[in-house]
Amino acid sequence: MAADRSSLxxxxxxxxxxxxxxACSSSVVVPADFPQPVIEPVPLTIGLRYLPExxxxxxxxxxPNDFDWRFDIGAANRxxxxxxxxxxxxxSVALDAxxxxxxxxxxxxxxxxxxxxxxxxxxxxxxxYAVWIRYRLEVQKPDxxxxxxxxxxxxxxxxxxRFGRAASMTAATRRAMRDAAAQIAAGLADxxxxxxxxxxxxxxxxxxxxxKVNRQAEPAAEKAPxxxxxxxxxxxxxx
Amino acid sequence: xRRSAIAAAVASCLLLGACMTTRVEESKSAATGLRDGEAIVxxxxxxxxGNDTEDSFVDCVSKxxxxxxxxxxxYPDEAFVDDLFPWFEPRFMPKGPDALPELLAxxxxxxxxxxxxxxxxxxxxxxxxxxxxxxxxxCAVGPGGGGCFGFAWWENDSTYEASIWDIxxxxxxxxxxxxxxxxxxxxAVIVPLPLIARTQSAACKGLARELQAFIAGEDAS
Numbered sequence: 001m002a003a004d005r006s007s008l009x010x011x012x013x014x015x016x017x018x019x020x021x022x023a024c025s026s027s028v029v030v031p032a033d034f035p036q037p038v039i040e041p042v043p044l045t046i047g048l049r050y051l052p053e054x055x056x057x058x059x060x061x062x063x064p065n066d067f068d069w070r071f072d073i074g075a076a077n078r079x080x081x082x083x084x085x086x087x088x089x090x091x092s093v094a095l096d097a098x099x100x101x102x103x104x105x106x107x108x109x110x111x112x113x114x115x116x117x118x119x120x121x122x123x124x125x126x127x128x129y130a131v132w133i134r135y136r137l138e139v140q141k142p143d144x145x146x147x148x149x150x151x152x153x154x155x156x157x158x159x160x161x162r163f164g165r166a167a168s169m170t171a172a173t174r175r176a177m178r179d180a181a182a183q184i185a186a187g188l189a190d191x192x193x194x195x196x197x198x199x200x201x202x203x204x205x206x207x208x209x210x211x212k213v214n215r216q217a218e219p220a221a222e223k224a225p226x227x228x229x230x231x232x233x234x235x236x237x238x239x
Numbered sequence: 240x241r242r243s244a245i246a247a248a249v250a251s252c253l254l255l256g257a258c259m260t261t262r263v264e265e266s267k268s269a270a271t272g273l274r275d276g277e278a279i280v281x282x283x284x285x286x287x288x289g290n291d292t293e294d295s296f297v298d299c300v301s302k303x304x305x306x307x308x309x310x311x312x313x314y315p316d317e318a319f320v321d322d323l324f325p326w327f328e329p330r331f332m333p334k335g336p337d338a339l340p341e342l343l344a345x346x347x348x349x350x351x352x353x354x355x356x357x358x359x360x361x362x363x364x365x366x367x368x369x370x371x372x373x374x375x376x377x378c379a380v381g382p383g384g385g386g387c388f389g390f391a392w393w394e395n396d397s398t399y400e401a402s403i404w405d406i407x408x409x410x411x412x413x414x415x416x417x418x419x420x421x422x423x424x425x426x427a428v429i430v431p432l433p434l435i436a437r438t439q440s441a442a443c444k445g446l447a448r449e450l451q452a453f454i455a456g457e458d459a460s
Binding site: 036037162 | 293294295321322323324325326328329330331346347348351
């Protein structure tokens with residue numbers, strides 16, 4: 001009888017702890033649906049090499065005297081790049097981490113997430129949840145030689161007054177991901193440049209064209225992380 | 240005489256609700272009008288340009304202009320931004336009507352806008368801010384009951400501007416603005432009596448009414 005009571009108390013304690021942990025954490029899961037860019041496809045076949053740390057990207061942060069935040073953007077990462085590159089190039093092929101590059105692929109892009117940062121309305125004092133994501137695109141020739149690296153600093157914010165806490169942070173994260181996609185699409189929309197180089201010399205030249213577009217891309221001014229707490233997280237990697 | 244006027248104003252505020260002053264203005268630079276099947280889209284100016292218009296205000300204006308005698312057909316803003324991705328994302332949206340010709344020349348953009356019958360883009364700018372507050376209010380509960388005593392007040396300022404771009408002519412058709420200042424108060428003698436000045440809602444209604452008249456080509460007064 002005493003053993004039963006002890007077991008029941010233990011179960012209640014575990015349940016209570018679980019409820020407490022749930023109540024004090026916020027989860028951000030970005031829906032994996034993104035719009036297709038309105039641009040003319042570049043006549044190339046692109047290979048998208050997805051590494052496990054990219055398609056399973058998670059980031060968690062415990063804030064003192066606040067909720068614990070957990071971001072899960074892996075599935076959305078893949079959907080974002082599938083959608084954008086699928087429309088930007090005549091053909092795109094998804095490749096696993098170790099899959100060989102098919103012979104008809106002209107270039108391989110390896111996307112990674114360098115860092116994710118966020119700030120809360122109480123930190124920035126302006127009713128906005130804000131998210132920064134730093135992506136890095138490695139553009140490789142089919143044989144694996146590096147052509148160029150394209151760092152993309154994306155930003156999104158969402159009004160805290162409209163949504164709940166987690167929904168606002170999710171909206172801000174989704175806007176940051178869309179911002180990254182927009183920068184990629186707009187950066188490669190200068191098709192004339194890529195095409196003229198392509199006409200002159202195939203995939204090697206196209207890769208050089210992308211590198212040129214990359215150098216010319218001029219990022220718009222954006223809000224800096226709102227406070228030290230957010231900027232302290234600059235070097236966060238996938239957890 | 241003056242004292243009684245002030246007392247009457249305070250009494251009216253207390254009886255009728257909180258006090259608000261509203262100013263709605265328009266400046267027109269081109270003839271306007273919507274043909275059958277044409278629509279407008281209402282979107283907020285980018286936060287990359289320092290604008291923090293509340294999403295709820297955009298929704299409010301979008302709904303309000305679709306009601307009444309001069310109702311306008313509104314194409315949903317989220318669908319518009321998705322249809323034209325990435326050209327109306329916060330980082331890339333056009334900063335002025337001068338950018339329209341270049342934007343419309345991009346492959347597929349003019350076709351998408353035409354297919355949805357969009358004639359005007361209405362850009363919303365501005366926000367609601369608390370400009371002042373004061374007073375004090377305290378509440379207590381005891382075994383014999385509870386109650387509140389005191390007087391608290393605050394002042395909100397809702398200032399919004401709508402810039403209307405004519406896509407067909409690639410030019411600005413003009414601007415409409417609404418500024419509403421209101422003081423909310425909570426007097427409490429045992430029971431608190433909140434008198435809230437809904438400045439954002441008033442600005443939404445004023446701006447929507449003026450927008451309807453502006454785009455329909457009528458005199459709003």
